[in-house]
Amino acid sequence: MTDAINQNLDPEETVTQNYPSIAQSWGILGIMIATTVILIPTLMFFGPDPSSMSFGAQILIATILGTGIPCWIIYHIRKKKTNISSFNLSIENRRIIPLIVLVAIPLNLGIAGPLIELVPMTDFFREMIREMVLEMASDQGLLMFIALVIAAPILEELIFRGIMLDGLLRIYSPTKAVIVSSLLFGLIHLNPAQFVGGALVGGFMGWVYVHTRSVMATILIHAAFNLTAFTESYFIDVEEAIDMSYAEVLGGTTNYVLVVFGSVVVTLGCVFLLDKEFKKSATIARA
Numbered sequence: 001m002t003d004a005i006n007q008n009l010d011p012e013e014t015v016t017q018n019y020p021s022i023a024q025s026w027g028i029l030g031i032m033i034a035t036t037v038i039l040i041p042t043l044m045f046f047g048p049d050p051s052s053m054s055f056g057a058q059i060l061i062a063t064i065l066g067t068g069i070p071c072w073i074i075y076h077i078r079k080k081k082t083n084i085s086s087f088n089l090s091i092e093n094r095r096i097i098p099l100i101v102l103v104a105i106p107l108n109l110g111i112a113g114p115l116i117e118l119v120p121m122t123d124f125f126r127e128m129i130r131e132m133v134l135e136m137a138s139d140q141g142l143l144m145f146i147a148l149v150i151a152a153p154i155l156e157e158l159i160f161r162g163i164m165l166d167g168l169l170r171i172y173s174p175t176k177a178v179i180v181s182s183l184l185f186g187l188i189h190l191n192p193a194q195f196v197g198g199a200l201v202g203g204f205m206g207w208v209y210v211h212t213r214s215v216m217a218t219i220l221i222h223a224a225f226n227l228t229a230f231t232e233s234y235f236i237d238v239e240e241a242i243d244m245s246y247a248e249v250l251g252g253t254t255n256y257v258l259v260v261f262g263s264v265v266v267t268l269g270c271v272f273l274l275d276k277e278f279k280k281s282a283t284i285a286r287a
Helices: 001-005 021-048 055-082 094-118 123-139 140-168 176-186 192-212 214-234 251-287
Strands: none
Touching: 021 055, 021 140, 021 176, 021 251, 055 140, 055 214, 094 192, 094 214, 094 251, 123 192, 140 176, 140 192, 176 192, 192 214, 192 251
16 A cells, blocks of 8 residues: 555655654644643733633634644654655545535534533533533634634644544554544544544544545535534524533434434435445546
């Protein structure tokens, strides 16, 4: 597999060594966490007064710096080790675009949502998530949209699929590479609820990346997933819903079952159609 992938690289981007391994992927996670740990007190002491900024502005700054700085560091580490300096931002088969965007909606609403409710959490994490959700729901303006639906998907996908998964695929089997990158993607969110959603959508994005090698495809999925969460507050009273079960939020057990069942059907249908498109593309590539 490594040789086949290297043949598609430009001459000046011939791989000198593979990066990252699984151990180095944990190092990437460490760089991201360390940046956040250093960044928070730095912004508190030397940054603008948080009370003078909207919560959306705070989240946007935290996203750009907290994820942008690690992205820049990790990009240069990869470039030095592998001589690869670019990302694939094209989608050769445009027919997959509506399918990968559509599947993000039921993944969020009808699959990740119910699964998150099953995750046991301490009071500390439950209260932390509660405060975060209420803060985010209080400011759904343009800056919050840019942070969640544009900046975070781009920067996180460059790291987790464009660098991490791409490198893992050069060393390990696709299954192992996708599992590792998905679990680490879940872990970087630093709480049990977002770990579940992150690992779930990370697994789907990893599968798509294996077949397309397109970071743009996973950016679109990530953006659609986040956009679904972003728009939820326009349809429900978040402050009231935060203390309700998912079934109660959806209006009762019957609605809950219908949403979950419908989400599973739509997701499996999209995956089936995507698999057909991937096989067609593979056949054309071999011809």
